[in-house]
Amino acid sequence: MNSALPLEIAGWFAGRGWHVRDHQQRMYDAARAGHHALLAADTGSGKTLAGFLPTLADFCPSLLGGKAPPEGLHTLYVSPLKALAHDVRRNLLAPIEEIGLPIRVETRSGDTPADRKKRQRSRPPHVLLTTPESLSLLLSYPESRELFATLRRVVVDEVHAFATGKRGDLLALALARIHGIAPAAQRVALSATLSDPEGFRAWLAPTDDTRSVLLVEGEKGVEPDLAILVPQEERVPWGGHAGRWAIPRIMDEIRRNRTTLIFTNTRFLAEYVFQMLWAVNDGNLPIGIHHGSLATEARRKVEGAMARGELRGLVCTSSLDLGVDWGDIDCVIQMGAPKGSSRLLQRIGRSNHRLDQPSRALLVPGNRFEFLEAMAACDAVHAGQRDGEAFRPGTLDVLAQHIMACACSGPFQEAALLAEVRTATAYRWIDAQIWQRVLHFVATGGYALEAYDRFRRIVRDRAGVWRLTHPEHAVRHRLNAGIIVDSEMLQVRFGNGRALGKVEERFAATLSPGDTFYFAGLSLEVERIKDMDVIVRAAKTSAMIPSYGGQRMPLTTHLAARVQAMLSDRAGWGRFPDDVREWLEMQDWRSAMPGPGKLLVESFPHNGLHYTVYYTFEGWNANQSLGMLITRRMEDRGLMPGGFVANDYSLAVWGLKPVDNPLQLLSPDILTDEFVAWVQDSYLLRRAFREVAVIGGLVERQHPGQRKSGRQVTFSTDLIYDVLRKHEPGHVLIEAAWADARSRLTDVARLAGVLERAGRELVHVMLDRVSPLAVPVMVMIGREAVPQGAVDDDLLLEAEGLAAAAMRADPPLED
Known part of the structure; x- marks a missing residue:
């Protein structure tokens, strides 16, 4: 039975000519009945308003019946992006001001001035919009219990974007803490792109009873209008990622539309594409740029200009992926491959941000494989299929950071804190033994480091209560806490x-x-x-563009499977451009096609060397790892490897001697001794240890009044790593670093999948020269260290020679 909305809110809807959508009503009913809820609804369906309707209602005079409005912090809104929190504040203020509700709304993030943060702890707003990191820091203050005692609702927006990662671990622990302070507070999560609704229900639930979270599905919107931009007279490029060939046509789109949003996958490409667009912007149309490394003032300026409709185009990264509601955007352009159907759907949803209007988007592939990936992503969006990262156990470095935050807020009993931690689904696996190991690390740094006073942060008294050894540790924790560990x-x-x-x-x-x-x-x-x-x-001119060493967006397993299915579906090639279809037809005639149930491996000579290409479709991380392992095994077998290069789709390895039996190089036992030896000898484990050491609080980036350089942080972590490897190889952070190395840095699960498939699916084709399908990866040789986009012209020239050999139907000349 539907609960009637307060008269003030019903009147506001009517005044705007709107009606309450079914999922908005059901979210309101769930709140009135005291339920937690997970809303899965398309972009533009009013998800955010659905999440906030119960909050607005609690301040309506008609529902209060003469009682005073609620005091203190009432609703906590958590989003993955600072830009989203600021945008939500703008949009939330509209109904509050137009209805005349006595609700104060503020944001809190790393950009918030210190004096405002301090005031928020003693005199909080009714609605606080924040991020997981800022929430964790807020919980580290002694006054947090009083602050959150009045809390009635927590709204987690775009939950799919971070719940499955370390930021989700941190938020899950923060929610567990809040549940202990305000057990009646309702939890709400919102998303347009859930691939595993049951998994997210379990993540959101405050107990192990998933049924306590209602799943509310929104009404479907109009099918998006998707198109792939391809060269009109030239061919789809063989290599490159920047899509420079499309810049004049993108500029035409900007002139044609009111506002165009151009997404790139990296900060480097955002700067590069902006530079290329500005060079052809003869009309001096207002075009902006937005990414996470720009100053706060610059980002806020661009966001304000977009909200006021003053920009005709905006080049951006994932900094604007989620939920930002600028209604005047009538076209979204995706530069390069989207890497996943959910990510594509999220981005195109920024266009015509309404259910009754189709989102319009253009995809600009940088090369031929990216064209196939773009087609696969469009097909997945139209089929309603979503993808995303799977849930995994919560990590120990995040748990250590949370324990320290709890200690900063006040003394704690370890049994009570463990019980609280285990209410978070991600940490139900923590047993007494693991808990003691993490607690011992937080207290002393671990067995090998406990002799050093600077690692002694908490101590247990005779009554069994843990407390800080010195108040300065709280100051240092708040300076250094966080989950995102970028390069310095x-x-x-x-x-x-x-x-x-x-x-x-x-x-x-x-x-x-x-x-x-x-x-x-x-x-x-x-x-x-x-x-x-x-x-x-x-300056008047410049050539260099800063590159950044951030994590590559992974090609999702679902999208990889779709691309392989397209390759084996010869009847479907008719919808491809002529040059792409000819590329695949020549590959099919000269060699073989990879596809479901077939792991294609090709070997051929080129320029006096012997090459082997493995078409795994398992993403860059897994292919990079496979390349390292294969070259080590080739070395052991006297095959004299020269190197390798990888992309999301394939791996090319070369050497002085031919590989006659690639199956010997792909046996599953490579993941035992050889994998362990490689990871321990490489920079990967050190890199992973640096991150977990910073997150776990072992190494600090900042001290009061000063900040360490990246070299200093690396030097510190390398010293500690060497000590622990020698004297305490079972240290909690070594274990956490291994978990990171296996999952994020090497993608060992997908790598294991390749090795498992090889035994039953491998098809080895010996060729006399490079194959058509190998050209995109072969043109990368010698250029993998060059920033993306910087070498597209050189790639095109080099590709011409390789492509001519690959596409030649007559017998080849002597190599």
Whole structure:
């Protein structure tokens, strides 16, 4: 039975000519009945309003019946992006102000001034919009119990974007903490792209009873209008990722539309594409750029201009992936492959942000495999199929950070805290033994480090209560806590102090006074580098663009399977452009096609070397790992490997001797001794240890009044890593680093899948020259260390020679 909305809210809907959607009514009913709820509804369906309707109702005079409005913090809104929180605040203020409700709404993030943060702890708003990291820090203050005691609702927006990762672990632990303070507070999660609704219900539930969370499905919107941009007269490129060939046509789209949003997959490509667009922007149309390394002021300026409809185009990254509601966007352009159907759906949903209008999007593939991936993603969107990362056990470094935050808020009993932690689904696996290991690490740094006073952060008294050894540890925790561990950054500033954003330390190390580079849409000249700042002035021209070492977006398993199915569906090739169809037909005639149930491996000579290409379709991380393992095994067998190169779809390995039996190189036992030896000897485990050491609080990036450089942090973590490897190889953080190395850095699960398939699916084809399907990966040889997009022209020239040999139907000349 539907609960009637308060008169004030019903009148506001009527005044706007709107009606309450069914899923909005059901979310309101769930709240009135005291239930937790998970809403899965398309973009533009009013999800955010559905999440906040019960909050608005609690402040309506007609429902209060003469009683005073609620005091204190009433609703907590958690989002993965700071930009989303600010956008939600703008949109939430509209009904609050138009209805005249006495609700104060504020945001809290790393960009919030310190004085406002302090005031929020003593005099909080009714609605606080924040991120998982800022929420965890808020819970680390002694006044947090009083602050959250009045809480009635928690709204988690775009839950799919972070619940399955470490940020989701941190938020799950924070929600467990809040449940202990305000057990009656309702939990709500919102998403447009859930691939595993039951998994998210379990994540959201405050107990192990998933039925306590109602699943509410929204009404379906209009089918999106998707198209793939291909060259009109030229061919789809063999290699490259930037899609530079499409820049004039993208500029035409910007001129044609009111507002166009151009998504890229990396910060480098955002700067590169913006630069290319500006070069052909003859009409000086207002075009902006937005990514996570820009200064707060620059991002806020762009977001405000978009909200006011002042920009005709905006080039951005995943910094604007989620939920941002700018209604005047009538076209979204995706540069390069989307890497997943859910990500594509999320991005195109920014266009015509309404259920009754189709979202319009253009996909710009950088090469031929990206064209196939774009087709597969479009097919998946139209079929209603979603993808996403699977849930996995919560990590120990995040748990250590949470325990320290709890200690900062006040003394705790370990049994009570363990019981609280285990209410989070991600941490139900923690037993007494693991708990004691993590607790011992937080208290002393572990067996090998406990002799050093600086690692002694908490201590247990005779009554069994844990507390901080010194108040300064709370200050240091709040300076360093967080989950996102980027490479160390230097601020880019003008001489007058105005900040433009940040570049990575490794890029800044290549700069000298007088050098120029392109950043934040500006040409800049380096004046000097001082401490952690790059001081610049405006320049007339520049060539370099900063590159960033962030994690690559993984090709989802679901999308990879679709691409393979397309390759084996010869009848479906008729819908491809002529050159793509001819590419596949020549591959089919000269060699074989990979596909479901067939792991294709090709071997051929080229320029005096012997090449083997493995078509795994398991993503860049897994292919990189496989390349390292195969070359080690080739070395052991005297095959004299020369190197390898990988993309999301395939791996090319070369050497002085031919590989006659690739199955010997792919036996599953490679994941035992050889995998362990490789990871321990490589930088991977050290890199993973650096991240978990920072997250776990063992190594601090900041001290009061000073910040360590990236070199200093790396030096510190390397020293500690070497000590632990020698004296305590079973240390909690070594275990956490191994978990990271196996999952994120090497994608060992997908790698194991390749090895398992090889025994029953491998098809080895010996060729006399390069095959058509091998050209896209072969053109990458020698260029994998070059920033994406910077070498598209060179790639095209090199591809022409390879492609000519690959597509030649007559017998080849002597190699």
